[in-house]
Amino acid sequence: VLLAAACTDTSGATTSPAPVATAATTTAAASTTSTTTAAPVAEVDRLVIITADGNVATMDRDGGSIEVLTDDAGAGLGYFQPTWSPDAQSIVVSRLDSGAFTLLNFDLAAGTQAELPTQNNAFYVYWSPRGDRVGFLSNGAAGLELAIAEFGDDPTAAVIDTGAPFYFSWSPDGEQIATLIGQQRLDVRDATAGSETTQVAPPGAFLNPAWTDVGLFYVSRIAGVDQLVVGTPGGDVEVLARSPAPVWFTVPPSGERIAVQAAGDPDGVAASFQEAPALPLNRLVVIDTATGELTEITEGRALAFFWDRAGEQLLILDQNVAAQLLRWSVWSDGTLHHLVDFLPAQLFVQTFLPFFSQYALSTTMWSPDGTAFAFAGFVDGRGGIYVQDVTGGPPRFIAEGRWVMWSPR
Numbered sequence: 538v539l540l541a542a543a544c545t546d547t548s549g550a551t552t553s554p555a556p557v558a559t560a561a562t563t564t565a566a567a568s569t570t571s572t573t574t575a576a577p578v579a580e581v582d583r584l585v586i587i588t589a590d591g592n593v594a595t596m597d598r599d600g601g602s603i604e605v606l607t608d609d610a611g612a613g614l615g616y617f618q619p620t621w622s623p624d625a626q627s628i629v630v631s632r633l634d635s636g637a638f639t640l641l642n643f644d645l646a647a648g649t650q651a652e653l654p655t656q657n658n659a660f661y662v663y664w665s666p667r668g669d670r671v672g673f674l675s676n677g678a679a680g681l682e683l684a685i686a687e688f689g690d691d692p693t694a695a696v697i698d699t700g701a702p703f704y705f706s707w708s709p710d711g712e713q714i715a716t717l718i719g720q721q722r723l724d725v726r727d728a729t730a731g732s733e734t735t736q737v738a739p740p741g742a743f744l745n746p747a748w749t750d751v752g753l754f755y756v757s758r759i760a761g762v763d764q765l766v767v768g769t770p771g772g773d774v775e776v777l778a779r780s781p782a783p784v785w786f787t788v789p790p791s792g793e794r795i796a797v798q799a800a801g802d803p804d805g806v807a808a809s810f811q812e813a814p815a816l817p818l819n820r821l822v823v824i825d826t827a828t829g830e831l832t833e834i835t836e837g838r839a840l841a842f843f844w845d846r847a848g849e850q851l852l853i854l855d856q857n858v859a860a861q862l863l864r865w866s867v868w869s870d871g872t873l874h875h876l877v878d879f880l881p882a883q884l885f886v887q888t889f890l891p892f893f894s895q896y897a898l899s900t901t902m903w904s905p906d907g908t909a910f911a912f913a914g915f916v917d918g919r920g921g922i923y924v925q926d927v928t929g930g931p932p933r934f935i936a937e938g939r940w941v942m943w944s945p946r
Contacts, residue, residue, distance in 0.1 A: 591610030630643070640692075672728070697731075706753075754786065763780040843903065849907065878916075911943055
């Protein structure tokens, strides 16, 4: 009910065109020995937003140092879901122009952009961990298509699989992809067209796999029971919990902990006798993947949840029923802190929220240092882009706009 009441975006401020930002340069590391060490990658710490007039821009966490990437949005031309590369040196964004679809890659360090025409709108983009390719989903004639794009002198893309619904996760080295097509197939393949697929396991009811340094997290149907597991694709797995209902989960890159929620109708839950602990229904929990310890975080159902880069803090979206608003909270050090009540931007509700755990693999609202998060919505009736410090206090309004994601570093 609260989501249905989300306000539409209304604002008129625009930013003037400016050159594409040049990323901060790094200083070569000095060495007193014969061994040469690589220069550290500079922290970028910037936000990418869709402005009120539908264009794409970046800015710092205070709303300053604005760099406009596009300035031509309007009737028949729009931009969708700008996504940072893992090193925050590039941004890919989908463009619709009078029925023609294009993926744009803005190389912020070089100040250049590359264009890749696509047959259909690339509605979800997910960079490989190495930042050399992007996987994207679009609607094809036979269902959803997963394609891999490479940007260079001659940008290309190749479809590697088709199905619906379709979810996927890159391996940490960027060489393979785990793909999930509903509860039909959970496969692993090389990230190239025509590569042979290997079935991982009969999938249970869950939204998307997540591949981390610890292994691949997924839900498998074992002896007629859905079990949350982690392990090597096609190899040994460890059962973390059994699930009485469909599962949503998010995992930080380290894979040391997993936030998971089984959401369903209590009347439809059947008893099961297994050694693994049962997930409590409609409560968010965190599982330590090394010890198996399970910690309950919420007393009710969460709508979405996201780890910070370090995997130490969990950003949680739920409802403040009394105020008829949504609420951002942060769980850290065993304590849940309620921070801000708001109404979400319509774009967030329509495209992001229903698939939040898939987006958690490719985007982040967290600042790189974990001290703040950004969101688009309405606070006390004013719509726009806000930054909220985890220490508390009111959120800071920084710009008119309807979409925001923080750079991953």
